[in-house]
Amino acid sequence: MTRYLISFPSGAMDHIPQEELPVVGKAAHAVVKEAMDAGVWVFGGGLAEDVDPVMVAGDGTITAGTYSQTKEFNGGFTVLDLPSREAAREWAAKIATACRCAQEVREFMPDPAVGN
Numbered sequence: 001m002t003r004y005l006i007s008f009p010s011g012a013m014d015h016i017p018q019e020e021l022p023v024v025g026k027a028a029h030a031v032v033k034e035a036m037d038a039g040v041w042v043f044g045g046g047l048a049e050d051v052d053p054v055m056v057a058g059d060g061t062i063t064a065g066t067y068s069q070t071k072e073f074n075g076g077f078t079v080l081d082l083p084s085r086e087a088a089r090e091w092a093a094k095i096a097t098a099c100r101c102a103q104e105v106r107e108f109m110p111d112p113a114v115g116n
Helices: 016-035 085-099
Strands: 003-010 041-046 054-056 062-064 077-082 104-107
Touching: 003 085, 016 041, 016 077, 016 085, 077 085, 085 104
Parallel strands: none
Antiparallel strands: 003 077, 003 104, 041 077, 054 062
8 A cells, every 4th residue: 555645735725615615624524534434544634824834954943934945835635545546546536526626646655664
């Protein structure tokens, strides 16, 4: 099994009217429950957009922000343990339908030293 990150950036759901957000939330939670019931759920959630990220160096120095060459990642994400990239795409489609926005799929590199 391989772990996959399925995610969307902040703003991807901005087209959804405020009054429809409870329905979207219910649909998203149904997909989460389906993933849990299927035994593929690892972790997921949304990042707090009202809390600024910080960079912490090896010596403990803290600076505001993220790596300069990257964009901030805000939004929602799911980590699933799946047998194939095709399965990850299928789950991404379910999440995209529930959240009403496209999902990005990325594969985690295996690391036998930590059991995956």
